[in-house]
Amino acid sequence: MAPPRADYSVYLVTARSQVPAGVDYLDALRAALKGGVTLVQIREKDVETDEFLDIARKSLEVCDEFKVPMLINDNLSVALALAPHVGLHIGQSDLPVSQARALLGPDRLLGISVHSVEQARDARTSGADYAGVGPIYGTQSKAGIVDDDVLGARQAAQIIEALDGLPAVLIGGLNQQTAARALFGASSPTAAPAGIAVISAIMARKDTEVAASELAEQVAAFKASR
Ligand code: TZP
Numbered sequence: 001m002a003p004p005r006a007d008y009s010v011y012l013v014t015a016r017s018q019v020p021a022g023v024d025y026l027d028a029l030r031a032a033l034k035g036g037v038t039l040v041q042i043r044e045k046d047v048e049t050d051e052f053l054d055i056a057r058k059s060l061e062v063c064d065e066f067k068v069p070m071l072i073n074d075n076l077s078v079a080l081a082l083a084p085h086v087g088l089h090i091g092q093s094d095l096p097v098s099q100a101r102a103l104l105g106p107d108r109l110l111g112i113s114v115h116s117v118e119q120a121r122d123a124r125t126s127g128a129d130y131a132g133v134g135p136i137y138g139t140q141s142k143a144g145i146v147d148d149d150v151l152g153a154r155q156a157a158q159i160i161e162a163l164d165g166l167p168a169v170l171i172g173g174l175n176q177q178t179a180a181r182a183l184f185g186a187s188s189p190t191a192a193p194a195g196i197a198v199i200s201a202i203m204a205r206k207d208t209e210v211a212a213s214e215l216a217e218q219v220a221a222f223k224a225s226r
């Protein structure tokens, strides 16, 4: 299997509910891509499947314009209903990664969320292309996160070591103020995050393009320092 190549630097996870009043979601997505978003995951928790599919289709047209890969959160059938270059991101309580890989085939991007060293060891050989590691800091964007779930950068570094080269994307509470601290803090001499994933730091801003470019600059500076 040849895992699809992707640039994990600035990974936007969508949430239309966070887009400010007066801003159109697709315009915000386009601006974020202009600003330097390198990967997009469509995550909409409060819609029926047909609406989710419609949002994803429209989002895909925009991502394709920028030649930026797009993934679907959780919903395998929606991913499969879309073009063969659309990927899937799943959590620990969704279907097993190996099953998802079998159903998706070798060519679609597949991501898994990991929250511990043990889950990281499992992810390594699961067939996933990358792991989302989080929550790094507290966040209002995901329901049900309690203080105990928050990893912090040090614990994330241990998880990234355990991923043993599987690309890791940090997520949770990352923004223009916290991203650099998280990236450096989650690094060790032998392992480092491949990028950051954000919802609110881009989606909740009116100046979406600026928000994305600020994050892109910080990730680029981090990568240049390694
Ligand atoms: N998974 C872990 S934290 C999180 C998800 C989907 C939410 C991240 O949102 P934000 O606004 O970037 O903290």
Ligand code: MG
Pocket: 074, 090, 091, 092, 094
């Ligand atoms: Mg899930």
